[in-house]
Amino acid sequence: MTDSSNGTQPHAFYMATVCLEPNRWKSKIPSFAVSDWLPRFAADGFDGLEIWxxxxxxxxxxxxxRLIQGAPPIRIYNSYVGFGDGDAEARAEAARAISRLKPLGVKYNLGAKREALAEYRANLLDWERQLPLDCILQCECHGGTVMEKVEDAAAFFAPLDPARFGIIVHVAGTDVEGCARWFDTFGDRVKSLHVQMRTLDPLVAADRKQLDAGFEMVRRAGFRGTVTIEFSRGIGPNEQMAQIYANACVDLKYCREVLSC
Structure with a gap:
C-alpha cells in the first residue's frame, strides 16, 4: 500500500499512537489526547498515524x-475487535469510526480458537462489507492467533482478494529468516511493516548490524508498502512517554535511510 501523500518516496512512514500509550495493556483507558501531538508528529517527519x-x-x-481534520492524517485504524459471533456490535462501532476517519487501511487480529476459524472468516467477510471500498483490511498475523503460522495464513487468505485483504509483517531485526518467509509466501499482499525495535538500537553499532540484515531482506523482497513505528525501546514498568517517542524518532530516521535508498 503506497500513501500518495508522500510521492517522492516509495514508502510512507507512520507513528503508532499505541506506542506512546502507557495504559495500552492494563486499563486500556487513553491517558492523552492524540491531537495535542499532531504538530510534533508532523515536525518530526511522520507522514501519518496508525491510531489506536x-x-x-x-x-x-x-x-x-480534530483527529478527522488533523495533519498528519490518520492512515491506519488499529482495531482490536473480535471476530466471534458475539462481537458484532464492536465490529459495527469500528466500521462507523473507520467510515468517519477514512484511513487507507485497518489493522485487525483474528482470534486464537482454531475450531472457530469458519466463524472468524464469516464475520471478517461480513465486516469487510461494512467498510469503505478504499480501506484495505490488514491482518496482523500475530503469535497466539490462528494466523501465527505462515502456512495457515496462506491457506486462509488464498481465496481472498489481495488488493482488499492484506497482511502486516513484523520487523525487529531478530528473526530475518522467519520474516523472509512471510514475504516469500505473500508477496504484494504484504501491505505494511510493523517495526518493533524494542531491544535493538540503530545507534548502537552491534545492533545496527542485525537491523541492517533484516531491512536488507525487506528491500530485496521489493516491499513498497507503508511502515509503522509500532513499538520502540523503553516500553515497560515506569516507562516515560518522552523517551519512547525520542527512540521512535531515531527508528523513523533509520527506517527512512535504509528503505528509501
Missing part, C-alpha cells in the same frame, strides 16, 4: 473532529 482505536472511539466529539 481507543484514542478515537473514547475521545469526546471535539477531539474526534
Amino acid at each position: 482505536e481507543r484514542h478515537f472511539i473514547l475521545a469526546d466529539a471535539a477531539e474526534q473532529e
